[in-house]
């Protein structure tokens with residue numbers, strides 16, 4: 001028998017064996033389905049569409065997320081004014097404001113207004129203080145170019161006008177950069193945008209894996225070239241790929257770093273610089289992610305990152321459960337950079353467009 005005949009006989013035997021096994025397996029499944037009354041799946045999976053849709057539902061309202069912050073600011077003012085002797089002392093008001101993470105500049109501004117606009121009789125009425133805070137907070141957010149969110153989608157006030165539009169995301173370790181990028185990518189993909197997420201955090205071994213999980217969840221593409229350890233190279237190649245392949249948005253993740261680490265801050269500047277070789281005005285957004293729990297430190301971080309990179313917006317994360325949400329006011333007063341998004345939990349739907357009106361109402365118990 002020739003080699004050809006032998007090969008043909010082997011193929012026929014394989015087909016018969018595989019076919020028989022499949023037939024027997026199918027017969028077994030049918031029998032089990034008949035016995036159990038439902039189709040048998042070896043690896044039952046939740047419907048991915050239902051799962052992703054559900055992810056877009058927020059777990060809580062802003063008022064619920066800000067309950068601790070409200071208690072820390074307006075709650076303490078309310079109890080101060082309910083006490084007949086203490087309410088005459090405006091110094092106590094000042095102390096509450098100072099310990100509410102509003103930042104020293106904001107407190108000075110507020111106290112200046114209290115002194116100049118309210119008589120001592122008016123100062124002893126909580127309603128007057130509340131109204132003054134509302135007016136001042138509204139003005140502070142307006143001066144920081146905070147725009148009320150568009151009901152259409154959460155990224156309405158982030159630039160998407162270029163093809164590709166490049167967003168770079170920076171901040172200290174653990175602030176929530178990667179999580180925010182994952183959530184943003186999911187929102188963009190839901191709106192039909194072609195998104196590329198670049199793994200610019202080449203520092204931590206686990207970072208690529210975490211970003212991969214997020215991009216799979218968001219159903220967008222990740223750019224994570226094997227063996228490339230230079231974040232600038234990743235940024236350059238990602239932007240070039242996005243430009244060549246008609247992506248709408250490319251989001252660049254970066255490794256967390258302290259603003260005091262000069263060499264690492266230089267690395268971010270270099271990442272920014274190399275992108276301009278592909279697209280002269282990239283990145284179109286340079287967003288800092290700040291953990292609200294870091295309070296006054298968030299202010300310092302934002303100031304330093306801003307002077308190094310020229311930030312275009314702030315994402316304030318972990319607003320759920322913090323008592324330090326007042327930092328949003330301090331950031332806006334001192335840096336005049338708009339807060340664009342807030343994170344209130346781990347679900348995709350927990351990343352929300354920042355509404356100063358809703359924030360002020362929640363903070364000052366105005367609803």
Ligand SMILES: Nc1nc2c(ncn2[C@@H]2O[C@H](COP(=O)(O)OP(=O)(O)OP(=O)(O)O)[C@@H](O)[C@H]2O)c(=O)[nH]1
Nearest residue numbers: 172173174175176177178179256317318343344345
């Ligand atoms: N509760 C809450 N947790 C959050 C929020 N955003 C992020 N986290 C959690 O914060 C932790 C750190 O988030 P990451 O996205 O890994 O932070 P990162 O800035 O990328 O960290 P590095 O890459 O180490 O610099 C994770 O456990 C997130 O699930 C939020 O808005 N609320």
Ligand SMILES: [Mg+2]
Nearest residue numbers: 177178201207
């Ligand atoms: Mg990260």
